[in-house]
Amino acid sequence: MASRPWQRRRRRLAASAFALGLIVSLYPALAQSLQDKIAQCAACHGEDGQSKDPKIPHIGGQPKLFVMYQLFFYREGRRKNPEMNLIAKALTDAELDAISGHVAGLAPPPPVGGAVDAARYARGAELAQQRLCASCHNPDYSGREQMPRLAGQYEDYTIKALQDYRTGARIGTQAVMAEAVRGLSDADFGDIAHYLAHFRP
Ligand code: HEC
Ligand code: HEC
Structure with a gap:
């Protein structure tokens, strides 16, 4: 059913109020120094680049070029996530470069804790081998250049x-x-992710 103009207006208003709220809460970032901006990342990604929330990625130890590309993609809106888009928009090219260098210099995360399911780990390893994931992400999945650590x-x-x-x-x-994930199912993704999270060389 086509929505009426006032409904559309109300939705737009709600959306812009939401965006405004976000901008106001992030506003201090716009006038902050580089150190303050780096400190802000810690709120979500952890002091050491290791996040406490499984929905938020660990970023510590990611290759500098990868981090720079992703911040650039968020800034240009080519990669979409409301929080990261707003944060990246406040970064100049020089800050992008400096922050990426800082993130790359942090220690990478250890294997995720918790029980390892040997069958899923083995299946993940087999899929990764078939798809040559390590040819780009390194045999120890540490990443290099624009290819992330996994x-x-x-x-x-x-x-x-x-x-x-x-x-x-x-x-x-x-x-x-x-191309690398073409034809893979959610179950395949789950096993690959389990393998990578617990990966030990
Ligand atoms: C409000 C929480 C929040 C803050 C603050 C934040 N991030 Fe993020 N960041 C996220 C989330 C959530 C994602 C994943 C979004 C997605 O799926 O695209 C993300 C993704 C990223 C990625 C992509 C990582 C990958 O492996 O794909 C990088 C790099 C990153 N953030 C760097 C930063 C930096 C640098 C800062 C500080 C300038 C920062 N973030 C501040 C929540 C945050
Ligand atoms: C030809 C090289 C290549 C191959 C093969 C490859 N990747 Fe990637 N992968 C990349 C590049 C480059 C990126 C960064 C892309 C971007 O900017 O979003 C990436 C990004 C990723 C990410 C995003 C991680 C993050 O932190 O945001 C995951 C997960 C991933 N690859 C897993 C895999 C898996 C699993 C395989 C095998 C099934 C695989 N890759 C095969 C090059 C490759």
Whole structure:
């Protein structure tokens, strides 16, 4: 059913009030120093770049170029996430460079805790081998250049990333990931994510 103009107006108003609320709550970032901006990342990604929330990625130890590309994609709106889009818009090119260097210098996360399901781990390893994931992400999944570290990342986050590449919501530098995940199911993603989260060389 087509919505009436006043309904559309109300929705627009609600949306802009929401955006305004976000801007106001993030406003101090606009006038802050580089150190203050880096401190802000800690609220979600943790002091050491290791987040406490499985929906928020660990960023510590990611390759500098990868972090820079992602912040650039968020800033340009090419990668969509309301919080990250707003945060990245407040960053200049020089800040993007400095913050990426800082993030890359933090220690990478250890393997995720909790029980390892040996069968799922083995199946994840087999899928990763068939798809040559390590040829780009390194044999220890530590990442390099524009290719992210995958080892030790939360399963929830890795699954979401793989789903975003499959639907095309996330494109990345050269759409290589869409090709890498073509034909894989959610169950496959789950096993691959389990393997990577608990990966031990
Ligand atoms: C309000 C919470 C929040 C804050 C503050 C925040 N982030 Fe994020 N960040 C997220 C979430 C949530 C995601 C995942 C979004 C998605 O799925 O695209 C993310 C994703 C990222 C990614 C992509 C990581 C990957 O593996 O794909 C990078 C890089 C990043 N953030 C860096 C930063 C930096 C640097 C700062 C500080 C300048 C920052 N973030 C501040 C919540 C936050
Ligand atoms: C041809 C090189 C290549 C291959 C093969 C490849 N990847 Fe990637 N992968 C990349 C690049 C480049 C990116 C960054 C893309 C972007 O900017 O979004 C990426 C991003 C990712 C991400 C996002 C992580 C994050 O923190 O945001 C995940 C998860 C991932 N790859 C998993 C895999 C898995 C699993 C496989 C095998 C099924 C695989 N990749 C195969 C190059 C590759």
